Amino acid sequence: MGEEGTAMRMVLCETEESRRTxxxxxxxxxxxxxxxxxxxxxxxxxxxxxxxxxxxxxxxxxxxxxxxxxxxxxxxxxxxxxxxxxxxxxxxxxxxxxxxxxxxxLYSSVRKHKMLGDLYLKHSRYLSAYHAYQKSLSGLMQLKTKEQQEVLYHTGLCLTRMFRFQEAKEFFKRSCRLKENKKCQEAYFIVSYMHGDYQKFLEDGRALSFTEEQLSEIHENISGMEERFSGSEESTALKKIDYHRKKPDDLMTRRLTWSMLERWKNEYRREIV
Structure with missing residues (x-):
C-alpha cells in the first residue's frame, strides 16, 4: 500500500506469456x-x-x-x-x-513524421529517425518555428551518427539561423571544429554573425575540452578504428568526441545490421 494521496495503479495480469514472442x-x-x-x-x-x-x-x-x-x-x-x-x-x-x-x-503528415522521428530518436534509432525527418522536410513550413528548428537540429544529430558531418553541419546551421539556440550552436561548432581547419572554423562562425574574437574564444574552449580526452585508453583504441571505411587521418584521430563517436558508431551499427 502507498501513502495516502500517492497515485497508484494496479494492473491485472490476466494473461500468461505467449508460446512464441x-x-x-x-x-x-x-x-x-x-x-x-x-x-x-x-x-x-x-x-x-x-x-x-x-x-x-x-x-x-x-x-x-x-x-x-x-x-x-x-x-x-x-x-x-x-x-x-x-x-x-x-x-x-x-x-x-x-x-x-x-x-x-488528425495531424498533418508532416507533423506525424516529425513526431515519429522524435520517437525513433528517443529510442536511439537514428537511421529510422533520419528517414522520418526526411519526410517532414518537404513540408517544413507547415510547422511552427520551434518545430522546424527541432526537425533541422535532430536531422543534424542523426547525420552525425551516420558520419556525414558536412551535411550535419549544414542542418545545424539552418537550425541556428531560424532562432538562436545554444545546443544548436554547440553542435554546429563542434562539427566545424572536427574538420580541423581553423580558417574554416572562422568562416563557419561568421556565417552565424559571430565576431572573430568570439570565435577565437569558442575554439579555445573546445580545444580545452579536447585535451581532457587526449591520452585516454579509449582515445588510443579509437584511433585504430577504420571509421566508416575511411582511414582516419592525423586530424581526425585527435578530435574532441572520441568517446561520443564510439557510442554513436556502435548504436548505428546495431541498427543497420
Missing part, C-alpha cells in the same frame, strides 16, 4: 504478453498510426491472444480493439488514450 524490429522490442503489447502501444501509438500495424504483429495477436483485427479497418480502430480487449487499462485510461490517438490521427 513477437519482436517489433523498428524499436528492437520483444512482446510476449498482452500486457507488454498494451505497454508498447501506449507509448508508441503514433508509430502504428503512421506506419500501420505490421502484418507479423497482426498474426501474432490473432494466434497468441485470440483477437482478430479486421484487415479492412483503419489502424486507429484496430488499436482501439486491442486496448479494450482485456483489463490492462482502466476505463478512464482507455478513454484518454483513445482521445490521444484520435487527436494524433
Amino acid at each position: 513477437y519482436t517489433l524490429n523498428s524499436f528492437g522490442q520483444t512482446i510476449s504478453s498482452y500486457e507488454e503489447l498494451c505497454y508498447i502501444i501506449s507509448g508508441q501509438y503514433l508509430y502504428f498510426l503512421t506506419e500501420g500495424i505490421p502484418e507479423g504483429m497482426r498474426e501474432w495477436i490473432e494466434e497468441e491472444l485470440g483477437l482478430v483485427l479486421p484487415a479492412e479497418e483503419e489502424t486507429k480502430k484496430q488499436l482501439e480493439h486491442i486496448i479494450g480487449y482485456r483489463n490492462y487499462f482502466t476505463v478512464p485510461e482507455q478513454r484518454m488514450l483513445v482521445q490521444k490517438m484520435r487527436t494524433a490521427y
